[in-house]
Amino acid sequence: MNRSVLITGGNRGIGRAITEAFLKAGDRVAVAHRGGDGLPGALDLRCDVTSTEQVDAAFTAAESAHGPVEILVSNAGITDSAPLAAMAEDQFGRVLDTNLTGAYRVAKRASRGMVRLRNGRMIFISSVLGTGGRRGAANYSASKAGLVGLARSIAREYAGYGITANLVTPGLVRTEMMEDMPEDMRRQLLDRTLLRRPAEPEEIADAVLWLADDRSRYVTGAEIHVDGGLSLGA
Numbered sequence: 001m002n003r004s005v006l007i008t009g010g011n012r013g014i015g016r017a018i019t020e021a022f023l024k025a026g027d028r029v030a031v032a033h034r035g036g037d038g039l040p041g042a043l044d045l046r047c048d049v050t051s052t053e054q055v056d057a058a059f060t061a062a063e064s065a066h067g068p069v070e071i072l073v074s075n076a077g078i079t080d081s082a083p084l085a086a087m088a089e090d091q092f093g094r095v096l097d098t099n100l101t102g103a104y105r106v107a108k109r110a111s112r113g114m115v116r117l118r119n120g121r122m123i124f125i126s127s128v129l130g131t132g133g134r135r136g137a138a139n140y141s142a143s144k145a146g147l148v149g150l151a152r153s154i155a156r157e158y159a160g161y162g163i164t165a166n167l168v169t170p171g172l173v174r175t176e177m178m179e180d181m182p183e184d185m186r187r188q189l190l191d192r193t194l195l196r197r198p199a200e201p202e203e204i205a206d207a208v209l210w211l212a213d214d215r216s217r218y219v220t221g222a223e224i225h226v227d228g229g230l231s232l233g234a
Ligand code: NDP
Pocket: 008, 009, 010, 011, 012, 013, 014, 015, 032, 033, 034, 035, 036, 047, 048, 049, 050, 075, 076, 077, 078, 098, 102, 125, 126, 127, 128, 169, 170, 171, 172, 173, 174, 175, 176, 177, 178
């Protein structure tokens, strides 16, 4: 479709599936990530979302290669779990800085071009843990809950500029992040998933592509759960 798209953390896992789906749709895709390999067909941008300067430079590079970013997918995320009593303040802060403040940095930078275009889609990847919480993941769960407020505030502030902001909220997804989870935690989440399997990253990408599409033009401030029923609870 030849749209200018920027995806944070688009080189691995869910982000990689989203990148491949936009490339397949014929879009111009820029991928912002810290390390590792890029993806053939996508503009590879080294960018740590915890740095305002690097975010700015990544957008400038994407804009000169592809034109103003019309679709932002804020997907970069990390975990660093520990029980609350053992969770160091910088451990709490690091996860917030990447998952939530990182999303604020890219959204703020993206808004400049989108306001000029009077058109834009912002899509944030949250998590069912944002509402349900999880033992040992106070930092991660708080960051994902924060994304809901961030996206909905953006939806309100920018509706008049033709910009929508929505969330896709996965349950368990088959990626490295899932592999790194302790076995008992993964088992517990799977046991509560009505469809009895993790999502494939492509199934999350399908929802993102729909939110970027003209067919979802009347959708803003929405949170779409793609979680196999996990958020319904046990
Ligand atoms: P992965 O660990 O497989 O990938 C994470 C991606 O984020 C990588 O591309 C990584 O790139 C990027 N990233 C991390 N930190 C930064 C940073 N500071 N700056 C730029 N990029 C960064 O995770 P998933 O694909 O599983 O997760 C993607 C999103 O989906 C995350 O937000 C996660 O919280 C969410 N999610 C995942 C679930 C799951 O079960 N897998 C469930 C619910 C939500 P690099 O390391 O190269 O910089």
